Amino acid sequence: MDIMKICLRAENLSKEFRSEKGNIVHALDKTTINIYENDFVCIVGPSGCGKSTLLRIIAGLETATTGKVFYNGEELKGTCGDIGMVFQRYSLLPWKTVEDNITLGLEFKKKSKKVKKEVAQRYLEMIDMEEFRNAYPFELSGGMQQRVAIARALANDPKVILMDEPFGALDAHTRILMQRELLHIWEKNRKTILFITHSVDEAIYLADKIMVMSKRPGKIKEIINVEMARPRNRADVEYAKMSNDILMMLEEEVVNNKVVNP
Structure with a gap:
């Protein structure tokens, strides 16, 4: 690809931190990734390999021990208004309505107020929740809350959306519905998405590109x-083969490189 189309670049990132036992934990090791404009990229890897740490560094929520993050060729130091974040837990403010969230x-x-009203209406229509505009988070299902969280990220009009296992807490049926909903939103907006997941199936269903991470210290x-x-058929032979290939890579990491917890 043309390097001029690189939207986000994490260059030679590493991360060390001290565990509760006082040991130094090497979470990431010289990790470099390029994310191209409008791409939908998923990252999968063994539990504890540093996926979320990588995402939080890119978001500016954690500092790297070494390495740099670039957005459109400019080094980032801290958070960036063009980059939005959706967490696994919905993080909605319970005292605010759907519209206000x-x-x-x-x-x-x-x-x-006029601008906020117009933006709210646009995204309420997009996530099909106009009738719930005055509802509070406790009145919504998990899937509905996550739709609101995604709409909140989009309402700020970010160029890049970082998603840290946003559907991990949902039941299987709701998760599939939310995957479809997210693809629908992405196809309408064509934002650049970097999505962390434990689910190989989810990664194949959603992504243009899948980055497989090694065991800790994580790297690509x-x-x-x-x-x-798209839309992808989970029953296709090609789909099943890719799933099997990725699962074999992950199993190899777990079996041959067992992580010893500090």
Whole structure:
């Protein structure tokens, strides 16, 4: 690909921290990734390999021990308004309505009531939750809360969305529905998405590209281009073969490189 299309670059990132027992934990090891504009990229890897740590460093929520993060060729130091984040837990403010949660970022930016109303309406329509605009988080299902969290990230109009296992806490059926919903939103907006997941199936269903990480200290083991047309059929032979290949890579990491907890 043309290097000029690189939207986000993590260069030679490593991360060390001290465990509760006082030991030094090497979470990431010289990890470099390139994310291209409008790409949907998923990262999978063994538990504890540093996936979330990598995402939090890119988001500016953690500092790397070594390495740099670049956005459109400019080094990032801290958070960036063009980069949004969706966490596994919905992080909605319980005392605010759905509409007010969606426009929370716009409130911080001191946008007018008119602008907030227009943006809220657009995203309420997009996530098909207009009738719940005045509802509170406790009145919503997990899937509905996550739709609101995604809408809140989109309402700030970021160029890049980082997602840390956003569907991990959902039941299997709701998770599949949310995967479809996310693809629908992505196809409408064509944002650049970097998505962390434990699920190989989820990665294949969603991504243009899958990055497989090694065991801790994590680094990129392999990059796989997913060239199957959307919508993807989980019953396809190609789908099953790719799933098996990735699972074998992960199993190899677990079996041959057992992690000793510090």
